[in-house]
Amino acid sequence: MEFDFVIVGAGSAGCIVASRLSESGRHSVLLVEAGGEDKSFWFKIPVGYAKSYYNPKVNWMYRTEPETELGGRRIYAPRGKVQGGSGSINAMVFVRGDRSDFDDWRDAGNLGWAFDDVLPFFRKLETHARGESHWHGGHGPIHVTPMRGGTHAVSDAFLEACNQLGLPANGDFNGATIEGAGVYDINTRRGQRSHSSAEYLRPALRRGSVHIERNAHATRVVLSSDGKAQAVEVVQNGRVRTFHARREVILSAGAIDTPKLLQLSGIADGSALRLLGIPTKHHLPAVGQNLQDHLCASFYYRSKQPTLNGDFASLLGQAKFGLAYLLRRSGPFAMSVNQAGGFFRGRPEEARPNIQLYFNPLSYRIPDNPRAGLTPEPYPGFLMAFNACRPTSRGTVSITSPDPLSAPQIRPHYLTTDRDIEEVLQGSRLMRTIASQPALQSWIEEEVSPSASADSDEKLLEYFRHNSGSIYHLCGSCRMGSDAGQSVVDHRLRVHGIPGLRIVDASVFPNITAGNINAPTMMVAEKASSMILEDMR
CATH class of the missing domain: 3.50.50.60 (FAD/NAD(P)-binding domain)
Incomplete structure (x- = not known):
């Protein structure tokens, strides 16, 4: 043909x-x-x-x-x-x-x-x-x-925490500037x-x-x-x-x-x-050659107040969300799980925003077992995740045989530059600083992981090395x-x-x-x- x-x-x-x-x-x-x-x-x-x-x-x-x-x-x-x-x-x-x-x-x-x-x-x-x-x-x-107007109360608390820290607010990441805290847009039509x-x-x-x-x-x-x-x-x-x-x-x-x-x-x-x-x-x-990706890690928090965990874990909660979706094309089923976030400078000297944050009013683990599914943590919780905006590590994609049905070798070579390691620490410190603001402290019962025991740069980097993953970019x-x-x-x-x-x-x-x-x-x-x-x- x-x-x-x-x-x-x-x-x-x-x-x-x-x-x-x-x-x-x-x-x-x-x-x-x-x-x-x-x-x-x-x-x-x-x-x-x-x-x-x-x-x-x-x-x-x-x-x-x-x-x-x-x-x-x-x-x-x-x-x-x-x-x-x-x-x-x-x-x-x-x-x-x-x-x-x-x-x-x-x-x-x-x-x-x-x-x-x-x-x-x-x-x-x-x-x-x-x-x-x-x-x-x-x-x-x-x-x-825009997801603005439909976010969970704990997502709004994240935005207020950023404000309390003096970070800029951003009503449109696709407008004049990307810098600041805000609510993400998603590509949806009528839900x-x-x-x-x-x-x-x-x-x-x-x-x-x-x-x-x-x-x-x-x-x-x-x-x-x-x-x-x-x-x-x-x-x-x-x-x-x-x-x-x-x-x-x-x-x-x-x-x-x-x-x-x-x-x-x-x-x-x-x-x-x-x-x-x-x-x-x-x-x-x-x-x-030149393979690049955003490498991300999440910080998990136990909440003093209800988040989406309870509803997503129960049949009644899922039915409530499903009904809202079917009747009004609204609610969590019509949104991305990543509601709020932003783009920030990991230190004031950075020439441009270099750390992206995601705020999720639902905390869940991604299992290594494909049959396990994505399930919420068994407590009220939320998570914050971050990645460096422009990692400098470079990887490769290469075939290993002439068989077209064989998967290629993917080698991102994550964290193979000093710059990428520095930004892991910048992002980790930023997460902790935002979480320490009054608006989020009123929600946080404890940091589940990496937990308070990760009290040094070395321990934070170790946590990132063993808990990070691709964010699929x-x-x-x-x-x-x-x-x-x-x-x-x-x-x-x-x-x-x-x-x-x-x-x-x-x-x-x-x-x-x-x-x-x-x-x-x-x-x-x-x-x-x-x-x-x-x-x-």
């Missing part, structure tokens, strides 16, 4: 690219997705993400290799294996990132990627509940809803998940301008004799199929599977490919840049040295952005779609 464009990955980016390239009706588009359709009710309801967290039918359920600086633990890295990708299974916090993050992209040699260049594409993808403004879109497919599968792909499928092949696992990009990307080979229901692209092959498989697919295709570091017996089609040493493994020795794509997301091949997903990030990365990933897809259409003209 032949199409103008063949896109691998129906995730947050791929759904957008497929929709935009097909809008005119002049171009045929095929979308190849390894997972199935996201038609379950649990993909629609915000709290349903707990159902997909350990579900191998819709989640790749990757784990890193043992991380030396984290006590040899293998860190869980869920990735969406379903239409909508990780956008179908995430917690929906909508944060663009700091202006300086995108200016950094430009300063790394990527023309057209400064904040002022990308803001129009953030606005293009969005319909904000407060309407159109300089900072927000009013007519885009993705609906963004249901608003993501690129629902808002971009489904309308395109109804138009008939996009064809999708689900349960089709891409195994390699096929190059012509002159080195141009011309097709994608997949395994679908045990059968090998090849889909040809008249114009371009576009990889949107994400920060793990995009570099994996390039390596399987012989597009990577030639010496590493030779060890696996894979013929080198194009030597591109940066494939799978993997990116950067096929980074954008002008040097083919240090990057994988140019500033128009064309793979260096391979005509007809582009990458459009979070793997192209030159550096990780502050905050959750789903919104910037969708922005990349909007901007990439515009560039592809420009290049065709």
Whole structure:
């Protein structure tokens, strides 16, 4: 079968690219997705993400290799294996990132990627509940809803504690500045998940301008004799199929599977490919390098007053929340579990906010046993979590065999720089300082963990090493840049040295952005779609 464009990955980016390239009706588009359709009710309801967290039918359920600086633990890295990708299974916090993050992209040699260049594409993808403004879109497919006004009382106490500490308040993390304490926006529409599968792909499928092949696992990009990307080979229901692209092959498989697919295709570091017996089609040493992620740890508190723990743990409480959701599309079932938080300077001398906090009016442990499920702590409690905004550790993604069905090795190399360790201590001290303010002290009975016994920097760092985990913002493994020795794509997301091949997903990030990365990933897809259409003209 032949199409103008063949896109691998129906995730947050791929759904957008497929929709935009097909809008005119002049171009045929095929979308190849390894997972199935996201038609379950649990993909629609915000709290349903707990159902997909350990579900191998819709989640790749990757784990890193043992991380030396984290006590040899293998860190869980869920990735969406379903239409909508990780956008179908995430917690929906909508944060663009700091202006300086995108200016950094430009300063790394990527023309057209400064904040002022990308803001129009953030606005293009969005319909904000407060309407159109300089900072927000009013007519885009993705609906963004503030959680302000619906938060739990203990979340409000967190905000007051930040105020008592003299930290700035921020009514809009996606406005003029990211700095300060506030309540997160989420991508929902009338209480249901608003993501690129629902808002971009489904309308395109109804138009008939996009064809999708689900349960089709891409195994390699096929190059012509002159080195141009011309097709994608997949395994679908045990059968090998090849889909040809008249114009371009576009990889949107994400920060793990995009570099994996390039390596399987012989597009990577030639010496590493030779060890696996894979013929080198194009030597591109940066494939799978520069992997970045936000590493997060939670502090747990026992509360003097009721939080969401009791209601979430009881059938009566769940029924109450379920009724509120069904009748009014409101209540905890319509929200992210991460209600409040903010972006702060871990010390006054920091040039920009470098620590992100999440405040959750529910305290729960994430079990290592997938069958255990996510259950609240057996007492009234809440948690605060933090991560460094821009970790400096860099990792790798690499295949270990020519078998396309084998999981790649993921090595984030967490906490391998002095800067990252310093920010662990900054974040830990900040959490403790906020918790010590009167507004939260009126709620806190005790700090359960790390507990008062963690009374030194050494003990706080030890706690972080043994209790931190990914907050699932993997990116950067096929980074954008002008040097083919240090990057994988140019500033128009064309793979260096391979005509007809582009990458459009979070793997192209030159550096990780502050905050959750789903919104910037969708922005990349909007901007990439515009560039592809420009290049065709």
